[in-house]
Amino acid sequence: MFVRSVTICLLLLFFTVTTVGAEENGEPFTTTVHTTYVVSLSGTTTISHEFSLKNRTATSFVSQYALKSPLQRLKQVVATSGTSKVPVEVNHGDDGTTIVLKFDDQVVGENKTRSFTLTYTSSDTAVISGNILELYVPSISSEELYAQRSVTLKTPLRFGRATRVTPEPEAVSFTDTAAITNFPDLGKQGIVALFGDQQFFSVTLRYNLENSGNAPGIAQIALPPDTPYQKMQYQSLDPSPSKLSLDRDGNWIATYSLVANSALSVYLTAAVRISLWPSPDVPQTTVQPEHTQSQKFWETDDRAILDIAKNLTTPQAVYEYVVAALTYNLPDDTELSRKGAVAALANPTAAVCQEFTDLFVTLARSKNVPARRITGYAFSSNSELRPLSLQTDILHAWADFYDAEQQQWRQVDPTWGNTTGGADYFSQFDLNHIAFAINGISSSTPYAAGSYKSEAFESKDVSVALLNQFIPVPADLTLSLEKKRIFGIAIPGLYLAGITNKTGQAWYHLTAQFTAELAGVVVHPDVPMTDLTILPFQTLTFPVLVATDRVQLPQNTQLQAALLLGTEYNQTTEFAGIKSGLAVYQYLNETTIPLILVSGFTIGTLIAGSLLVFRRRW
Known part of the structure; x- marks a missing residue:
């Protein structure tokens, strides 16, 4: 009897499968997998894949099983089959980690099953920051890879039940130490799970203002504002501005007076509370006509933009297009020039967060959906999965659009949707984005903190750290x-x-x-x-x-x-x-009131004078 060896290669995160020497009538194996993600309090995740490969022919067996992940920090890689260890070969490269399992024995015969487990640890699958745990399970390219794919999440009990999770789990249970979330039939879907509903940060910002002219001048800066999802609590703002105002995009604009040939550094320290749910106390910014208009970087009337937009019927379709169309690629040079939407389409493999954001805003506006750019700070523990592209103090850019049905502005991040391998930053947002400035009336201004650099010296002007608590202050x-x-x-x-x-x-x-x-x-x-x-x-x-x-x-x-x-x-x-x-x-106005009073006084004086003259004549 002719027996054939088959090598199977599995690409994690993208999950494309190739089978060498398959039967003409289909794949030689039926594959099922159950994966368990166990997250420790430090954030390290132990991942265990339990594979079962059932022979569909009498002449084939598995000799090797290969997995490739773009993650570079997989450690403690161990494979077992029953009580025996399976030799593994691990190769770390610039494009990720390749794991090859080599089986010494042969499991031959129709309906015979080879079962084995691959276990390793990752510091990138789950992120614990402050009060929040985020966990990402990637999607796969096709449901045909597995007859069944199931996943179990085991997370520390202190984070409780997931506050947001896509898709919905079938069951959630608890032990003394863990919350257990089960997805018995996940298919090709990925999982985005968020545990916790608020995150707290401390922020220290410096704005370097200069007046090189020979006459007094004014300078305006954008201070981090409240949004329905963000609450600011300023500890100090030094020096105090001569004026503080609210613009039509909801920015907090501080105005300073500068004497001729002078420089001024403004320091702000603040606590920030980011919430998962919008606060009814903070008013939604009113939609303005400019929020759907063409501007520099947002060329809504360009033919290429219009051709693409006509096939996109919803904001989610716009988001999905941008995530798929552009490829994140940070250039080697440190100077980043903003290209705009049309240029991003012309060179889609060289995009950073500005291009992802500008393309989303432009396509949304071309469909008459109000959209804006937000610049600020995004807290990231992994610059590969969730990069920060603006070089001025590692700022980030993302978008928001006005959801007419919900009557609220909704934030989306197509950049991280692309770089995380499919994490959904449209249906649910995270607690890592701190807004410094909102660009809607103008595509460029106001500038965010971190952009106010001195020509005389280099400085780090943005500092962000996690806080354990955010203590509300009473009104005064x-x-x-x-x-x-x-x-x-x-x-x-x-x-x-x-x-x-x-x-x-x-x-x-x-x-x-x-x-x-x-x-x-x-x-x-x-x-x-x-x-x-x-x-x-x-x-x-x-x-x-x-x-x-x-x-x-x-x-x-x-x-x-x-x-x-x-x-x-x-x-x-x-x-x-x-x-x-x-x-x-x-x-009356400020001019007419004094005139009336002066006129009344004059008339009264004249009347009094006339009476006096009249008396004398009498």
Whole structure:
């Protein structure tokens, strides 16, 4: 009887299988595999593949079994068959690790089964950072590789049940030390599992500002903002800006004045809380017309872009196209120039995070889906699987788009979707991305922290570390009221109200209420005093008119002012000696009020003078 040896090669992560000398009517074996991932508290994962190869012919047997993984840090590689060890050959190369199992015996005969186990450890499969455990099981190229493929995850009990996992497991159980998550029929799918729903970081940033001109100037910087998924808590901002404002993309813009031929370094220290679920307290940024328009780097009207976009019907289809179309490849030179979407398509094998992001934004906008670029810091323990491409203090770029159905902005990272071998960064995002700046109204500005470099010296301007906890601070707001002066003249009834945030957190949905003690006196704020947003250390100022409808001399009254934040915060301040003015002031501006007063004074003087002359003549 003729007996034939078969060598099987299995490529892990991409999982393409080739069989040498297969029968004409199909593969010579039926293969099943059960893989167990056991994650330690240090993050090292022990991976055990239990293979079963059943002969479908009477003339074939397996002599070698080869696996190749792009991961380079596989250790403690051991193979066994029953109680016997199977010799293994391990080769580490620049493109990964190859493991070859060599069987000394022959399992011959139809329906005969060879069972063996391959075990090794990896420091790249699971990532433990702070309060979060992330675990990735790669997908395979075809379900035809296995008659059955099942997976079990065993993770430390302190991380609890997975808060997000794709696909849904069939069963979850617990022991005294581990959570056990089972996928009995995984098919070709991969697994992305996230344990924990919040991550905390400490951030230290430096902004180097320079004015090389001979005249005073101003400089503006983007401070890391709140987003529905990100809460900032500033410990210090030194020096304080002359102005802090919120732009239409939700950026926090700090303005500084610089004298001629001067330099200034701004230091920010902050704690950051990244959450898996959007916070209802942080308002969603309003979609603007510019969020679907063509801009530099986002050439939505280019013919190549339009040809591709016509076949992409959803944002997920755009994401999947970008992940598949581009190949991440960091060039040897340290200077990275941003290419834009069209240039990325022209050279798809030389893309970094900027190209992945720009192509996603451009294709989404070409389908009239609002999309933006986010630049910031992405916490990564493996620069091969989750690289950081912007060379200014290892920044990263990713995208967000507006989901009209959910009525919220959703972040996606096509770069990491590509480099992780298929991890889903569209359906579920992680807790590693810290937004420094959002580009939507403009494709380039504002610039993120880490981009404000000095021409005089090199410096590391971004430092990020994990935090064990994020301690919320209570609201601490003060309200002031001072006379408003127009051309140096204090006008009765006109005041400037100021609300100062003494904390490093932003507060939302703030309401200010004013009540006058004197009957008939009404307070008219110049702007709506509900649903206000106040940024860290910011002072909001707005004109207030204290007036009566009766024509009379200014009246003294007492004002009671209340600041409200939902039901949790209610601070009342009383102001005595407040003088009322005329209600008509609210319909006038800063120029006409003094003119009316001066005119009234002049007319009164003329009338008084005329009466005096008339008396003398009488």
